[in-house]
Amino acid sequence: MIQKLRVFLLLLFISTTTFAQQPLRLAVAGLSHGHVGWVFNRKEKKDMELVGIYEPNTQLADKIARQYKLDKKLFYTDLDAMLKATKPQAVSAFGAISEHLAVVKACAPLKVHVMVEKPLATTFKDAQQIAALAQQHGIHVITNFETSWYAGNQYVKQLLDSGRLGPIKKVMVNDGHQGPQEIGCSREFLEILTDPAKNGAGALYDFGCYGANLMTWLLKGKRPLSVTAVTHQNKPNIYPKVDDEATIVLQYASSQCVIQASWNWPFSRKDMEVYGATGYAVAVNDLQVRERLKGQQEKTITLEARPAPFTDPFSVLAQVVSGQLKLEEYDQYGLKVNLLVVEILEAAKTAARTGKTVVLRP
Template structure:
């Protein structure tokens, strides 16, 4: 009887441990997506234990808006990490600060999730990957399009051979512009800073296409990158591009990425054409497809992806606690996202020089 009771208590203890929330800290409050973590009271998979932010106005704003104890705010990143001992950190500052976050977290064995893209430079991306591997941590890059059932469906068609060999892909992403849609002044300052953001629309929305195309081709790098950028609204976006078109050339396929702060409305869609058929991910749950020349086009309505793929913090919690393992071709994972940064850096170089950049 005692043995049975001991086993039962032990089992319940392990089960409770497996379900305990992941201790998560936030690094930065200036990114426009940070509100997500404060608006998920219905989920208990993470516990917010600390917030790093050096701007006192943002600290006061978020403390007041979300009724947060000022004791969880820190102006020193390392002090926060040492005092609250998070299991993971979610970065919501400038893109060029991601390397600093990982440099602080990796030696402490703290996992990291950043908002897209992974870094502003290829050198930083490679250093992040090196630190992650040396310290056995996960570094995830959050993309909204990773949650789309439509993209998963199209990729399944590709992997099943129903579209044939990929020949042409178009990825269209963006909106009317950061100012036009009313982002905060802090987020606007990041997006329009060529150092903090890496570029304008080219980085902000070009990263989606680079991420998806690299995924569709299972990590293959392009042979060359050609990009054209422009300032359609220089009175608003004085230091960065608001319009970018990027062409990725592969041995037998081409991807055209249209990243813009000049669309009529917000959009994130992808068109994939193979030599047997095509599929268009119209939005998160709608696909238009035609799988044979004599077949009519049909529209497929999909259910949203199941949990945890409805919430990036649920994905983070499952990865940290081992319920979810990222493979080398995962949209969130490092291999793909290091290549994304290489593509974006090559695109900036091409746009600046007016020449195609050939990758080694």
């Protein structure tokens, strides 16, 4: 009897281990987004299997196939046909932000989970439809933000949650770079970023979304009372259709967040300053934090990178789909946070256009 029990437990262990190691069947929808290369450059990791690629632009598809030495059999020019033929468990969307809703509409009825690049959508209406489809069909829709990989941001939030900073009073988030053309974005990606219909706006959406995401995460989903914003075209000769400079002010009952989103920084940056009533912490980058707590001098801390799977969005997606990872209610990847992010961005765009502060509905 004991021997039979041992054999049963061994078989159960092997079965469970095998199931846990099954790679995620992943398909890609769109190739124009500049971050798409990541999915083709992680062949050493075995947690996902690329089963299909949808891209209607055959010239772009050919270019990507050559660049990454991909089998042309993976490519489809019709999204529905690709989903039907390849039967993925999840799809990663790498087209224009305005296309996210169409991807979710195609995937949700098939119970295919979706990961999109930030932000979730270009309009709050689209974001609401995405959330409704996810709920109706029981799928995950997660939004990939680079700042969710940063150990520095996690450390600052731990300080805040532990009470060592005191109640949050002011947050400054600075994001951006010299400009998408200046840093050499591809022609296809540049076409998205500089099209207000496809990207939502310019720097306002491209980098303003980071601050809205971080502040909503820090405050566990709390809504701002109002949104004020100023945008400008410092380089209208390069970016004639969209803003390249944006400042957003989110006002809460007892705190404020200032988001500086720009395509005019002298270098790339993604940093966050959090000021509480009794201390402050500045996430200088992904691994460095400057902090000063009550009764102490300022000090700089160098952190280790976040543990797996949190430095790789595809590993996060694979574990979320398999059930190995359960996202927190107000996770940076999650729908609750990213619905509010899009609402904030839309309010900021309205505020900048009208020159008036937008008061959000309770």
